[in-house]
Amino acid sequence: MQAYLHSQILLVLEGMEGVPSDFVLEFQQPGNPEHGDLACNAAMQLARHLKRGPKQIADAIKAGLEALPLDANKISAVEVAGPGFLNFRISPSYLFNALSEILTTGSTYGHTAEGKGKRALVEFVSANPTGPLTVGHGRNAVLGDTIARMLQWTGYEVEREYYFNDAGRQMRVLGESVKARYLAALDPKIATKMIGEGNEKVEVPEPFPEDGYLGDYIAEIAKELVASNEKIDLNDTDRFKRAAEQKIFAEIGATLERMGIHMDSYFNERSLYDSGQIWKIIDRFREKDLAYDKDGAVWLKTTAFGKEQDTVLVKSTGEPTYRLPDIGYHIEKLERGYDRVVDVFGADHIATFPDVVEGVRALGYDADRIEVVIYQFVTLVRSGQPVKMSTRKATYVTLDELMDEVGEDVTRFFFLMRSPNTHLEFDLDLAKEASDTNPVFYLQYAHARIQSILRKADEIGMTLQGEVDLTLLSHETEIALIKTLMGLPSNISRAAELNEPHRLANFLREVAVAFTQFYGNCRIIGEAENLARARMLLATATAQVLKNGLVVLGISAPDRM
RNA sequence: GCGCUUGUAGCUCAGCUGGAUAGAGUAUUGGAUUCCGGUUCCAAAGGUCGGAGGUUCGAAUCCUCUCAAGCGCACCA
Structure with missing residues (x-):
């Protein structure tokens, strides 16, 4: 409909003197039904160029349109109103045709073709497998999945990807935590100690890693290992890590499936190292004079991207910081040929992702294809009071617990009903209300x-x-x-x-x-x-x-x- | 101190590419309704769009400054 009016008005404007050749027509849907179904502000935009009053111009356009004339099966009336708006009324027969179209297209009504022939990748959740998904991950998961669904409806071929790193410090500590619980499960008389503060103290076996994971699921994983009767070399800490990773990933997958989310691929950060791509990136930065050595570390000139300070790419220990693999991962995604690469990140990444995007751009890639969706944190509210949550301690609320309490549909909807970049207040009382x-x-x-x-x-x-x-x-x-x-x-x-x-x-x-x-x-x-x-x-x-x-x-x- | 996000009705939030009288839900008030002090319906009231400038025919929307809140500012991810 808008396209039709657009072409018709252009026809009229062609016959008018003084219209700039690059003039762009704009339409809007008036909020007030008295203003018709579609409005055009061309007369007001043109007033300056034509040196005539906007109302006069609007009258002239209206006369021109009526002389064409307009298709009565599409437009039933043209009115000039207010300071010079052209208001159009859609004719009933057009509406009835639209209604019939809804009925004939049925379950595909709403499909569009913007993305036809294009590919999109949505990366989301991407929580390292250190524990069950929490409420915070829930907003990420639902946003990412729904964005993927919307892209599919607009014609894109979409893939959902989960990026993770099972090689870092986090995962090592996880393995050590399981090992400590494993030893305790083998020997019930093992010494224990209390850690934590106030009434959030947790009993852990001795020894227990500093910053170890305190959730109950750690002990469960340990118990399952004991029950399996597998002969485990206690020096093989990696065995505990792998057991934990496997179990936790299975649970994460189950939680996601429960929300109707299915990942197409899981991308392990380690594969970037295995292929050696990572180190070539540093060389490419050096070639462009964007990387240099200082204090035994390799630095990225983020000041060239407008940052206050340069940042470290490779630590003096030889280990890269997250930036290097992240840049590598995004390059990898762009090279896979997606037209849109969507990332869903929590607000804590807000300051860091520009380094990655600018780094990718600096190496000559089309970084405009990368779209970062940042969402603010979620506060659960019960009886008007915020529910205390701490991920490190055992006081977090898992996504499964939330779904148990309010249901899958409500969980999804509440995460979706607010703009991603506003803090989300999740009112549990309202969520449980069946009215x-x-x-x-x-x-x-x-x-x-x-x-x-x-x-x-x-x-x-x-x-x-x-x-x-x-x-x-x-x-x-x-x-x-x-x-x-x-x-x-x-x-x-x-x-x-x-x-x-x-x-x-x-x-x-x-x-x-x-x-x-x-x-x-x-x-x-x-x-x-x-x-x-x-x-x-x-x-x-x-x-x-x-x-x-x-x-x-x-x-x-x-x-x- | 620096960066990003947010600031709209008592509360939770919409508000499209800058458009005409800034909207909804909830709470409040009034009226009607009923098996119910709890239901439903109708209506009213509620706003200097954080503040100040600027751009524009026109600003909640764009720009500058400013105030407040959240998040982030490691050779952590």
Whole structure:
């Protein structure tokens, strides 16, 4: 529709003197229904160039459009309003066609083609396997997965990847923690000590690594090792690490599957070392005079990227910092040929990822393909009070526990309903509320209610077989609902373009509101048969839009609740 | 001290590429409704968009300065 008006207005402008050749037409959807369905501000933009009042210009464009004339099956009215807006009204026949399209395309309504023939990689979660996924990881997981779903709906071929490092200090400490518990499990009389503060003290065996992992799952892994009766060389600390990694990864995978998330690949940081790529990167930085030696370490000239200080690439111990493999990993991803490389990071990475992106760019890669989604932290709130969380101590809340408490759908929705870059307050009381005040249930209820009406209609023998006269839909809430439903494709593509799933969540609420208003004003069952059947189709289309939107968000659309 | 993010109704948050009278949910108040002090419906009220400048025909939106909060500022990842 916008494309049509765009071309028509350009035709008119061609016949006008003084219009700049690079003039760009802009459209917007007015918030106020009195302002029509689509508005164009060209007259106001042109006032300066044409040295005429914007209202005069708008009148001239309007006259020009009417002389063409405009297709009455698309546009029913053109109005000049306010300071010089051109307001267009979409003709009902166009709306009815759109409604039919929803019904015929069904479960694929909302697919668009922006990404056709393009590939995207979404890297997310990427938690090292040191423990169960927590609430914080949950926001990451759901954002990443939903972004991937949105990209798929806009035509991209999408892969989901999990990046991890099982070679660092974290993992070594993990292995040592398991070993300590293993020894304790073998010998119940082993000495113990209490560590931690206040009422968060935990009993651990002696010896226990400093900063060791305190969660119960460590002891469980140790017990399973004992139960397996495997002969373990106690000097082989790596054996404990591998056991822990295997078990924890299995659990992480299960948690993700429970949320409807399936990774296509797991990328081990170590493979970058195995291929030797890492060290070549340093040489390439040196060639560009972006790396140098100082104090036995290799430094990256991040000052060249506008940073205050240079940063270390390789420590004097010979071990690289995270920057080097991260740069290597992103180069690797770009070389795999993706058009969009999306990373989902927590707010703690906010200051560090620019080094990586600029490093990649400095080596001649198209770093604009890298899109970083930063999300702020999550606060769980119960009875108006924040729930205390500490990952290092055993006081964190796992993602599984959260889902046990509020359910998978609610968990996903709550992580998605706010913009990623605002702090998220996760209200557990609201999340558990099974009523309209809970935004998830509000959407699901709307869908279930429609299904219930359709079932009832079926019971009394109403059928949608044969011709249905959609022009009977003339009530303002019916027209408003159709216009809302038509917004699904553009909302998905906009949300996908910006990596902002909350836009879709907000849109679905608008759909549910529009439906509730229709439902409150128009009956279906009990009306004359022709009207009832037209309304059944409208209700069916509404259910389809809600369902498709919920599918993109990874949330179920139940037929009854 | 430096960097990034955020600041919109009492609270939780939307607000598109700069557009017309800044929106929703919840809480509050009033009215109606009922098996219920708990349900539902209707309505009202609630705002100098943190503050000050600037750009523009037009700014919550863009720019500069400033205040406040969160996060980050290791040869940790």
